[in-house]
Amino acid sequence: MEIVFLGTGAGMPAKQRNVTSIALKILSKGAIWLFDCGEGTQHQLLHTSLKPRKIEKIFITHLHGDHIFGLPGLLGSRSFLGGEEPLTVYGPPGIRSFIETSLSVSSTRLKYDLSVVEIGEGTVYEDDQFIVEAKRLDHAVLTFGYRIVEKDQPGTLLVDKLMALGIQPGPIYKRIKSEPTVRLDDGRVLDCSEFIGPPKKGRIVAILGDTRPCENGVALAKDADLVIHEATFEKKAESLAAEYFHSTTRQAAEIAKKANAKALCLTHISSRYELKDNPLLEREAKEIFPNSTVAKDFKKILIPVKKDRH
Template sequence: MKLTFLGTSAGKPTKERNVSALGVEFEQDNKWYLFDCGEATQHQIMRSRLSSGKLETIFITHMHGDHYYGLPGLLSSKKLDTAFRPLTVYGPKGIKKFLECVLDVSLANLGYELKIIEFKADDSFVFDKFTLKVLALEHSVESFAFYIKENDITNKINEKKLRAMGLEPSALYGKLQKGNNIILQGKELKAVDFTLEPIPGRSLIIAGDNCRPDILGRYLEEIDLLVHECTYTQEDYDHLQVKIMHTTAKELGMVVQKRSVKNLIASHINPRYNKNSTEGVEVLYNEIKHNYKGRLFIANDFDIYRLGRNSIVEKL
């Protein structure tokens, strides 16, 4: 499973970071999924290895502009790219009204099927490779996280055992994979005897803006990967004259350590933490790491990460 960060800034774009967008790919799949679509996401896609023609589904975490203002441009460019694959947009209440208004006023004729689905907390959806559950977060507007559970692999054939019996890969392998017994040299081979133990699917949460990471509760326990905002250090947040409902590095580290999260990728970085300031992203990393002993990454634009079946995240 690969994650490509297309935008990692909080609130507004900077010279280093665009606003929120994340592409997710599964192995042996001819499509990919986009989580959030901030302004200029289509530009970021063009600079990445991803293709708008293979984009099939978009998920929007909440109705703040830095998470969905990129939709009109991306949807329109899809037509100009002659990418007519149907597209589904999942989002909170309001996303349907927004898109229908934009498309109506601009007289856009997309030329492909666009489906808009508004969800609420605890809704679940089933896809080819995974199931997805919508989880409520705490923010200044309704905000959500997506709990993704990859399907288990339950029909993997013991090829080594079959080859040892003299059966090379053939159509008979396919019959065994479907659970059918076969006859080889007059002897019945039972599918159950040549099927490996199921390989558990990976699990991750991709969260929108949120001031309480602990609100995810039991969904965090033993999860393979959490992608979560980390907008401020605790000290900077404490000195804000107007408190904004975001997560601090200290709080994030404490929660994921308590819940035994295996891997954490922090994103949604406040523009104050940049290469030219006295405080770079290292202060966020160090504050999380002080409290969290798992694998930690601070995402940058165009970073690509792989979540392996061994539950280890690696930066590519």
């Protein structure tokens, strides 16, 4: 899993930061999931190796313009660029009307199947590898944070142990991985669990869009490998942050600490701060949560596969 920040600013585009969009690359699937799609997101994609046709899901946190104004253009461009695989957009009530109206008025015709799912709290997506959960955050309009949980994966086949018993590679290995017991040609019966390593613990990413500090944010971030949290303002602007339903660097760090998260990355930075201010913002967060960083456009964070549990 890899995170790519396509836009890390707040409110409106600035010279050093575009507005919000975050890409999650699922390396095992070759798929891309987007979280929010602010104005200019498709332009930001041009500066990366990410291909719009590889985007299969888009999760919208809320319907403020700096999080959705890039969506109609991206949906259209994905079609123009040969995207034919289905795409699903998840978001609060109203996202369907916004998309349908935008595409209809602009006479945009898509060459792929587009599904729009208007969500509430709870599990919004699940497959054999991932669960995506949404909870309501504390913002001026209905806003959801997302928790992406990778399911635990089976352990690796202990090949050396099999070889030591004279069991050579072949179709039998596939059976050992998928069946509880296997009878060999020589009559021996194997307990397959003895030849499978410990399960690989799944990774967790929490994406907390615009919000004041709230308990749902802590719940979504619980034990996460990475928390991405808005930090629109520095710590001394706490009253201003509260007035505009946003968080400060310090407040985001407190959420990560309460949640027992492993790492925090701050984004949705006000245009009053330039990139040269990143060390200040990062330092404020690190006072509370040492493993904190500040995002800038095109920053990448790799979330490696966890080692086997013992």
